[in-house]
Amino acid sequence: xxxxxxxxxxxxxxxxxxxxxxxxxxxxxxxxxxxxxxxxxxxxxxxxxxxxxxxxxxxxxxxxxxxxxxxxxxxxxxxxxxxxxxxxxxxxxxxxxxxxxxxxxxxxxxxxxxxxxxxxxxxxxxxxxxxxxxxxxxxxxxxxxxxxxxxxxxxxxxxxxxxxxxxxxxxxxxxxxxxxxxxxxxxxxxxxxxxxxxxxxxxxxxxxxxxxxxxxxxxx
Numbered sequence: 001x002x003x004x005x006x007x008x009x010x011x012x013x014x015x016x017x018x019x020x021x022x023x024x025x026x027x028x029x030x031x032x033x034x035x036x037x038x039x040x041x042x043x044x045x046x047x048x049x050x051x052x053x054x055x056x057x058x059x060x061x062x063x064x065x066x067x068x069x070x071x072x073x074x075x076x077x078x079x080x081x082x083x084x085x086x087x088x089x090x091x092x093x094x095x096x097x098x099x100x101x102x103x104x105x106x107x108x109x110x111x112x113x114x115x116x117x118x119x120x121x122x123x124x125x126x127x128x129x130x131x132x133x134x135x136x137x138x139x140x141x142x143x144x145x146x147x148x149x150x151x152x153x154x155x156x157x158x159x160x161x162x163x164x165x166x167x168x169x170x171x172x173x174x175x176x177x178x179x180x181x182x183x184x185x186x187x188x189x190x191x192x193x194x195x196x197x198x199x200x201x202x203x204x205x206x207x208x209x210x211x212x213x214x215x216x217x218x219x220x
Contacts, residue, residue: 001090001112001114002112002113002120002182003095003113004113004114005009005059006072009059009074010098011087013059013074013075013084014044014084014086015037015087016038016075017031017079017084019037019105020079021034028076028079038050038053039075041053041134042056042057042068042071044064049073057071080088085098087113089110090109090111090112090113090114091108091109091112092106092175097113098113099115102115106119106204107120107178107180108175109120109178118145119178120180122216132176132177133176133219135173135179135184137219138169139153139169139187139215142165142168142169142172145211145212146161146162146165147160148165151165152165153165153169154188154189155189156189164205166188166190166202167198167201168206168209168212169184169188169200170190170195170196170198170199171198171201171206172202174196175199181195182195
């Protein structure tokens with residue numbers, strides 16, 4: 001899912017230059033003859049029906065010939081600019097690479113290129129996606145993993161073990177389960193800003209805790 005045309009164009013360029021960057025073809029001339037790529041279709045040179053060219057070409061220009069010319073230059077610029085940011089997924093780091101105005105505390109999703117407002121709209125419009133793990137269940141599992149009472153999570157505390165547990169919950173809840181920071185904060189006695197800051201700390205803690213990762217993956 002892409003927030004706006006800028007993200008979409010970068011994604012088109014990333015996908016269509018993959019055969020070249022992977023070494024399947026040597027240059028853009030060979031890419032134009034490569035069957036297994038939508039690039040050939042955009043050039044109106046036959047090939048498989050992989051993409052909706054009528055949807056993409058107008059993003060470059062109204063007239064087809066001008067659109068193809070600008071598209072080819074867009075690809076050439078991509079080759080000249082060197083290795084791209086990988087767009088095999090979305091999420092915070094990838095979205096911020098193309099829009100530096102996006103803040104760390106915004107809602108992000110690995111399946112979506114875009115910022116918090118757009119991500120929220122997509123998730124609200126697709127409730128069937130569901131939440132991988134409910135917040136109460138997550139709190140129970142993390143509390144048990146950290147050997148603390150679950151009730152301690154709802155109280156203000158500076159005890160390292162409780163601060164650690166809250167950071168883990170904030171990261172998993174907002175970054176993996178896609179829950180809103182305000183909702184998480186209500187359960188942990190945190191402000192939305194505090195949830196965002198705790199999530200940043202929690203990311204490092206979570207990535208270094210293989211036991212917790214296995215535990216939560218078994219529940220999601």
